[in-house]
Amino acid sequence: MRRLNQLAPNVEKYAADAKLKAAHQLAEEVRSRAPTGATLDYMESIDGDLLTSRPAQEQVGTRSTKDVTATGLFAKFIWRFLEYGTAPHFTTKGGGTVAGKKQAVLSQAKMHPGTQAQPHIFPIYRAMKPKIRKMILAAVNKAVREARKG
Template sequence: MKAKIEGREALTRKLDQMAPMANKYAAEEKLAIAKEAAAKMAAVSPPKNVTGEYKSSLQGDFLRNRKTDKTLNGSEHQPTKDADATGIFANYIWRFLEFGTKAHAGGSNRDRRYKKRVVMTKVKRGHGATRPFPHIFANWRAMRDESKKRIHLAIMRGVKEAMGKK
């Protein structure tokens, strides 16, 4: 048995030739999954946020529509080979909420000198630890397998349509 390994771009090109609607259906499904994941994450996000600003910042969208925003993993301006790649975008505080913070004790005033300029950094008091509130990765792990199935079914729907089957 022999197998030829092809890259993602070549495979996508062949799929577009055979079933042009398959990638369109997959892109629609990816966007629906990203929006659904963002809604689930927002529903279980920390309740103490009085203004609701953090909850409203959790949004699913195509990466191509958000060239200046950062995704949840912090990547910015990194091109992707997938034109239909989606991501979940949130306020920068998601990391602190997801993983919690460590307590820092207040210390003495620090004097940092940078090339004859004096920069005073004063630490008057520390802050307590915040407990982790997992709501991003826990939700994604719970829906990852189902999401893969949904994308696969969307591609198969496009292939069957191209073959003339219902």
């Protein structure tokens, strides 16, 4: 990256703009296919942004990075329950532990039936990944072309 910046100083600026635009497009596509529910609250919480601008908010499927221009998809914490579904479980306090299950059975507590997986993030990301790569490469190529002209 250092050699590329020496060749074309605007590469990081153009690539950062392309990454942010791609994150917004991905968020819009995921939002359009997200489970709505009764309040649309979860669907409206999905957004694409820079990782550095939201350090404390829940990040969807990302790891830590040193790239200050890295972008990500942000959503409410329930995204993983919707994406992967849940297994049947007791709703009483401690219902997931062995002792809690025994106590829940004895008290005839309610059993949550679990939820079906509703994949709406990663299938869309996988489908859009080639387009996102092309956007970033086009931005890098644009910066290189400008550097070669000047």
